[in-house]
Amino acid sequence: MSKMHIKFTLNGQEVEGLAEPRMLLIHFLRETLKVTGPHIGCETSHCGACTVDVDGKSVKSCTLFACQADGAEITTVEGLVNSDGTLGVLQEMFREHHGLQCGFCTPGMITRAHRLLQENPTPTEEEVRFGISGNLCRCTGYQNIVKAILAAAGQLNSHKEAAE
Amino acid sequence: MIPAGFEYHRPADLASAVGILRAHGDEARVVAGGHSLIPMMKLRMAELGHLIDLQAIGELKGIEIDEGRVTLGAMTTQHELIAHEGLARAIPLLREAALQIADPQVRYMGTVGGNVANGDPGNDMPGLMQCLDARFELYGAEGTRQVAAREFYEAAYFTARADDEILTRILLPIPPAGTGYAYAKQKRKIGDYATAAAAVLIGEGLSSVAMTNLSDTPVWSEEAGTALAGGDIEGCVEAMLAAIDPQEDMRGPIAFKRHVAAVILRRAIDSALSRRA
Numbered sequence: 001m002s003k004m005h006i007k008f009t010l011n012g013q014e015v016e017g018l019a020e021p022r023m024l025l026i027h028f029l030r031e032t033l034k035v036t037g038p039h040i041g042c043e044t045s046h047c048g049a050c051t052v053d054v055d056g057k058s059v060k061s062c063t064l065f066a067c068q069a070d071g072a073e074i075t076t077v078e079g080l081v082n083s084d085g086t087l088g089v090l091q092e093m094f095r096e097h098h099g100l101q102c103g104f105c106t107p108g109m110i111t112r113a114h115r116l117l118q119e120n121p122t123p124t125e126e127e128v129r130f131g132i133s134g135n136l137c138r139c140t141g142y143q144n145i146v147k148a149i150l151a152a153a154g155q156l157n158s159h160k161e162a163a164e
Numbered sequence: 165m166i167p168a169g170f171e172y173h174r175p176a177d178l179a180s181a182v183g184i185l186r187a188h189g190d191e192a193r194v195v196a197g198g199h200s201l202i203p204m205m206k207l208r209m210a211e212l213g214h215l216i217d218l219q220a221i222g223e224l225k226g227i228e229i230d231e232g233r234v235t236l237g238a239m240t241t242q243h244e245l246i247a248h249e250g251l252a253r254a255i256p257l258l259r260e261a262a263l264q265i266a267d268p269q270v271r272y273m274g275t276v277g278g279n280v281a282n283g284d285p286g287n288d289m290p291g292l293m294q295c296l297d298a299r300f301e302l303y304g305a306e307g308t309r310q311v312a313a314r315e316f317y318e319a320a321y322f323t324a325r326a327d328d329e330i331l332t333r334i335l336l337p338i339p340p341a342g343t344g345y346a347y348a349k350q351k352r353k354i355g356d357y358a359t360a361a362a363a364v365l366i367g368e369g370l371s372s373v374a375m376t377n378l379s380d381t382p383v384w385s386e387e388a389g390t391a392l393a394g395g396d397i398e399g400c401v402e403a404m405l406a407a408i409d410p411q412e413d414m415r416g417p418i419a420f421k422r423h424v425a426a427v428i429l430r431r432a433i434d435s436a437l438s439r440r441a
Contacts (some may be wrong), residue, residue: 134267
């Protein structure tokens with residue numbers, strides 16, 4: 001099978017590369033583009049470690065071919081830093097509240113939480129738990145992950161109020 | 165987990181998509197959200213030479229609510245269906261069921277059309293569509309035709325859709341105001357298919373009951389609906405238990421599944437009755 005020319009926006013930058021149609025987006029990101037934030041966990045659409053944001057949707061990048069993402073706008077955990085390169089609010093709150101233990105699920109958790117807070121800036125604890133139900137933490141550290149997301153929501157909202 | 169090689173197509177309209185399907189016969193498959201097909205391709209249980217991605221076809225998108233009727237474009241995602249307030253007012257049963265499908269990431273990609281056309285007995289939408297008496301619109305080289313959801317499913321993965329047809333739209337009558345509704349589902353964990361699930365409508369002169377993953381097709385029982393319309397809950401459960409045909413698998417032995425089916429159906433009926441105005 002001949003390779004296809006794939007082009008999309010990744011964390012605000014135009015990127016491109018060659019991929020066979022059967023190449024999964026997660027492999028294209030990690031192996032072709034060397035963007036290793038999104039992790040390969042189960043590779044069977046269960047664990048959510050490979051979650052990236054594609055056109056405003058949280059997507060498991062092990063269940064999408066790179067060619068399907070041609071022309072899309074993609075954000076990975078690397079794209080959620082502040083413009084000066086310091087940790088973004090969600091990332092900072094994960095650190096502060098010990099929202100990571102081994103850290104393997106963290107990129108997926110943070111990318112998913114980012115979309116969740118875009119859609120629902122003031123979630124309840126129950127809504128956070130339901131919203132991250134497609135992401136597994138094998139350390140079972142959910143308590144602090146939920147705390148970190150709720151704290152990030154609070155911070156983002158107070159930033160917004162201050163700006164207004 | 166790398167599938168066998170294939171050629172990728174992204175047609176911009178339905179006629180081109182059907183053209184590619186016809187050119188390659190059973191070597192070609194369409195992909196909507198891909199969250200059933202791509203896992204099967206990775207396991208090499210589905211092998212195909214040509215993958216036809218429907219994402220660029222505008223005709224397959226959109227949710228319309230007219231006088232008494234809802235039309236869902238086949239490429240409507242579960243996420244879009246859940247987020248649509250007008251749809252939740254018109255047919256709240258759809259949102260209740262969609263929220264119990266898979267997990268958030270899968271719902272952003274998974275489509276209503278893919279869920280009903282796939283023919284997997286584990287999918288939730290087929291039973292739901294039979295409960296609601298939906299019709300499916302199919303587009304092929306000979307034009308457009310409609311098939312009732314209650315006549316669409318023949319066996320696991322076998323449906324009334326021909327290989328060179330594409331399911332384009334789902335047409336749903338809006339149940340009368342005050343109709344009680346419920347979708348109840350027993351699953352082992354988030355993301356799992358149902359051990360048993362029930363869709364129930366109870367309204368003025370209309371009661372309808374369908375169940376999921378308890379046979380090689382969804383099960384809609386006219387007898388169960390008639391019993392329920394007459395207020396006979398036990399008769400409804402009995403009729404449904406006579407209609408299902410569960411098989412033993414990793415979700416449990418047959419006797420367990422029959423037990424869960426009755427529990428879930430009674431829960432759905434109770435919930436639908438409590439919402440009936």
